[in-house]
Amino acid sequence: QQKVQQSPESLIVPEGGMASLNCTSSDRNVDYFWWYRQHSGKSPKMLMSIFSNGEKEEGRFTVHLNKASLHTSLHIRDSQPSDSALYLCAAPHDTNAYKVIFGKGTHLHVLP
């Protein structure tokens, strides 16, 4: 069964610090990922997507993708308390495009 694995489960960083989140798919056919963010009591919203090998930057957020290792990472620089949330990595299902697979998420806590 296809899996999307995220690490760490929980991450605490000081305000202004760098947060690094990791995600790997067990399916060799997966070659793109989404990152979603879910604040407490809210629904998930897509933060960034990455379809090409390499790096994509949007403001303080940078996503890396290594298709060969089926690995993506999300880096948040100058972390703010408002970045505290559950970060979910998602990948398309290997055989069914209508079945997006989500990881268990990383709980990020940014301490003021």
Place this chain on the structure above:
Amino acid sequence: ETAVFQTPNYHVTQVGNEVSFNCKQTLGHDTMYWYKQDSKKLLKIMFSYNNKQLIVNETVPRRFSPQSSDKAHLNLRIKSVEPEDSAVYLCASSETGDTEVFFGKGTRLTVV
């Protein structure tokens, strides 16, 4: 601004009762989903529809039944609820099966 609308926001009911949740999306998307998010925030797909046709039906108990009248509406009925059904049920939509997923605010079900 949320474009996937769910009702009710909360529902408390007793074991054995029947409940129905409604969902409507105004994004013009072809694909709609029901996800279940448990107390540990694990997000699992239950059903997905494309143009009101059932595409994905994960291994969920038979007491769960989705209903779609058109591609903008996807409801969920649970006959004879059980305590383990307590969760947040998230309705979502996407343009097609492998594009960004937009979530509603969720319906929190508590079974007592």
